Amino acid sequence: MSETARFKATLQDVARTAGVSLATVDRVVNRRDGVRGKTVARVEAALAKLGYRPDAAAARLARNQTFRFAFILPTGANSFMTNLDEQVRRTADWLASQRAFIDVLHVDVFDPDALAGALASLSSSYDGVATIALDHPKVRAAIDDAANRGIRVVTLVSDAPSSRRLHYVGIDNPAAGRTAAALMGRFLCGRRGSVGVIAGSLVLRDHAERQFGFHQILSSEYPELSPLAAVEGRDDNERTRMLTARLLSSQPDLAGLYSVGAGNRGIAAALEASGRAHDIVWIAHELTVHTRALLLRGVIDAIINQDPGHEARSAARVLLAHCLGDPVMPDQERINIDIFLRDNLP
Structure with missing residues (x-):
């Protein structure tokens, strides 16, 4: 230099x-x-x-130009989404230095009417929105309508690929499900039995794709294991506790559990109450303070993770790039699939 x-x-x-x-x-x-x-x-x-x-920010300052973005995140106490919310707010501090600003809106993303309504009611003063998406006709139509009104749309964590969204920020969910199945098969190591799948909602494309990838590999490569039809816990701890308890009582040959979404504290409570917490192989998603503790105790065997900080920053970068007409760098915005055992916890 x-x-x-x-x-x-x-x-x-x-x-x-x-x-x-x-x-x-x-x-x-x-x-x-x-x-x-x-x-x-x-x-x-x-x-x-x-x-x-x-200096693009200085040029925008000279022109008195700013950008305003909305992030639509779920209501409730889901630990991963709480972490994502925190990371979005941290990203807002960086974005402010670029003369761009974030508003965080909380919506029941399991309800297509609520999510579509939130998108439809976005003010035209927003230059872009990053939203957890349902792959539902009403939500796709609301995304398309926002795009028609000049609001740039990025889907976050869960996608609606046939909509007019500009970019999806999240992991390859079918690959995440296949990874979970490969881990399940190796951990069970020749044991026979059924494997339960608990999703948040199969209307969420990320959950549907994960369970698809999981069934794909488990059925084709581990014929001694029988994946059960997915049940929906809506990421609620009490609901997932009840569903897990029902699986334990109705499936005496239950050998494994794949938790596609959240509600993991409820699953842990049911497993520990049954006395089978260390007998059943459990693969879960997202490294949080709760899943970390369960992994360290040997209740969870492995965690498939996505980095909420990377996702928040990526969504902000992508929205800003589209506003400025700058290219999006695919390598920088690719969200990796992490696998955590208790031996490699960060």
Whole structure:
């Protein structure tokens, strides 16, 4: 790196290097007419020499331009979504430095009418929205309507791919389900029995895709294991406790449990009350303070995780990039699937 590139060059530096006025540099940088070709070449040479990069936030400040985004997150006490909410609010601090601002709205995302209504009622003052999505006709129509009104839409964690959303921020959920099945098969290591699947809601595409991937691998590669039809706990601890207790009593050969969504404290309560917490292999999603403790105690055997901080920042970056007309970098915005055992907890 050259000595001149070690500092952040300003337009004043460029003007001094090129031997022209600041007004002339401004005209060249902003592609305005009225500058001779030789002068343009001299200014462009100075820009290249100094490694000048325009400050987009400063330019927006000069134009008094700001952006406003909404993040639609679920109501309730789901630990992963609570973490995501916290990360969105942290991201808001960074985004404010870019002259962009976030409002967080809480909606029952399991209810298509409620979610579609929230999208439909978004003010046209919003430049973009990041939303947990249901792959439901009403929600897809509401996303399309928001796009028609000029609101850029990014789906977050759960997708609605046939809608007019611009980008999906989340993991590859079928792959996550296949990963859970591969872990289940290896942990059970030749044992025979049934495997229960507890989802939050199969209307959520991420939950439906995970259980699809799980059944796909378990049925084809582990014929000694019988995956049961998924039941829906709506990510509620008491409901998942009751569903787990019912599985334990109705399926005496139950060998494993795959928790597709949240409500894990309810599952743990039922397993521990049955005395079978260390006999049944349990694969869960999302590393939270509660699932971490269950993993350390050996109640959960493995956790499939997605990074809520990465997702919050990615959604904000993608919305800002679309507002500015900048490219989205796929490698930077890819959300990885993490696998945690108690031996590799961060």
